[in-house]
Amino acid sequence: MKVALIGLPQSGKTTMFRSLTGAGGHREKGALNLGVVKVPDVRVDRLSDIFQPKKKVYAVIEVVEANAPHASEKKQGQSALDAAFLNLVKPMDAFLLVTRAFDEEGLCEPRADVDVILGEMLLADLMVLESRLERDALDRKKGKPGMPTDEREALEKCQALLNEGKRVADDPVLTANVLLRSYAFLTAKPVIVVANVAEADAAADRTAVLARHGLPVAGLPSFACCAQVEAEIQELPEDERHEFMEAMGITEPALNVVIREVYQALGLISFLTSGEDECRAWTIRKGTPAPQAAGAVHTDIEKGFIRAEIISYDEFISLGSEAAAKKAGKYRLEGREYVIADGDIIHFRFNV
Ligand SMILES: Nc1nc2c(ncn2[C@@H]2O[C@H](COP(=O)(O)OP(=O)(O)O)[C@@H](O)[C@H]2O)c(=O)[nH]1
Ligand SMILES: [Mg+2]
Structure with missing residues (x-):
């Protein structure tokens, strides 16, 4: 999963990036901040305590910081979101929209800033869509076949929606339409609003x-955190974080909230694999059948999928060990049709 931090300059994206990736998590590529967020998961920890594997691996979310140019650089009638920004965010699955809410003495209009970015995204989609529709109209005028009718109709529906000030994501049918996938509309992706508040509000x-x-903005999950304090938390050694948070009166790091919101917005769940080599969490979308889930581990396992041997995490923990679970006959054999549930501990059977 890939998530982009977006927002106006000076909203706190870089600070938020640090609060997600911590001291070790980020690398820079050119002028870009790229990093991975480890998804904390007590299930991986407890399985590792039981199996004592060589490796313990958490699921990860990739993050990039994408700087939207300032509105002052905007050309008339165009979106301020330039080609570099659009290319960077095209492959992203979701956006974290950071808004400056920490500087209440100075100029700070979090709601207006969010509306600016949302408006620019809408405009960027409209421009993509309208130039495509114009080219199509021209083609057809010249007697060429143009794009398939159902694609044109879907685009026109998007256009109507955007002209009403709505996002493509507001229409689940359009969002799921495969004919529109290659357009990678910005407004078809989930947005989570992060109000970056002052230390006093931490x-x-x-x-x-x-x-x-x-x-919040209607329809968008929103939460408040102080990126500065959250960055300090994540940059502390793990054993000192708890005490610091307690002193600050913070019950849960923003990192956890972000991960939860991203999973929720994208309909994600995790399944687990465990053994002496490795205990690990894997991220898939809700509703994924067993063979495709196997594909998250390795394409060969998907191709050669025979069956999945499954026990739920809760059941496994209540029995305490693999031997006990086997003895109790709690491992189920599931076939190709089985839809993976959150927390399934899976052993795939396959041949290559
Ligand atoms: N007081 C305070 N300052 C912050 C906070 N978050 C960011 N800043 C400051 O605001 C400025 C811009 O932050 P930065 O993360 O670089 O914003 P970006 O331009 O969106 O990447 C920097 O000087 C930060 O130190 C915060 O939560 N509280
Ligand atoms: Mg920055």
Whole structure:
């Protein structure tokens, strides 16, 4: 999964990036911040305690910081989102929209800033779509066949939606339409709004803080955190984090909230594999059948899929060991049609 941090300059994207990737998680590629977020998962920890594997591997989410040019650089009638920005975010699965809410003495209009970015995304999609429709109209005028009718109709529906100020994501049918996939519309991707609040608000009631800033935006999951403090938390050695958070009055790091919101917005779940070599969590979409889930581990396992031997995490833990679970006959054999559930511990049987 890939997530882009977007927002106006000086909103706190780089700080938020640090609060997600911690001290060791980030690397820079050119001017870009690229990093991975380890998805904390107590299930991986507990399985590792039981199996004592050589490797313990958490699921990861990739993050990049994508700088939207400032509106002052905007050309008339065009979106401020330039080609570099659009290329960078095209392969992303979701956006974290960071908005500056920490500088209440100075100029700070979190709600207006969110609306600016959302508006630019809408405009960028409209431009892609309209130039495509114009080219199609021209082709047909010249007697060429043009694009397939159902694709044109889908584009026109998007156009109508965007012209109403709505996002493609507001229409689940259009969002799921495979004919539109190659367009990678910005407004078809989930957006999670992050209000970057002042240190003084780091531990405040998050709903109240949001309300003070005119948030949430209808239809978009939103939460408040202080990126500065959160970055400090993640850059501390792990055994010192808890004490620091307690002193700051923070019950849960923003990292966890972000991960939860991303999983929720994208309909993601995790399954687990465990053994002496490795205990590991894998991320898939809800509704994934067993062979495709096997493909997340290795394409050969998907191709040669025979069956999946499965036990739920809770059941496994209540029995305490593989031997006990086997003895109790709790491993189920599931076939190609089986839909993976969150927390399934899976052993794939396959031939190559
Ligand atoms: N006081 C305070 N300053 C912050 C916070 N987050 C970011 N900043 C400051 O705001 C400035 C811009 O932050 P940065 O993360 O570089 O924003 P970016 O341009 O969106 O990447 C920097 O000087 C940060 O130190 C915060 O939560 N509290
Ligand atoms: Mg930055």
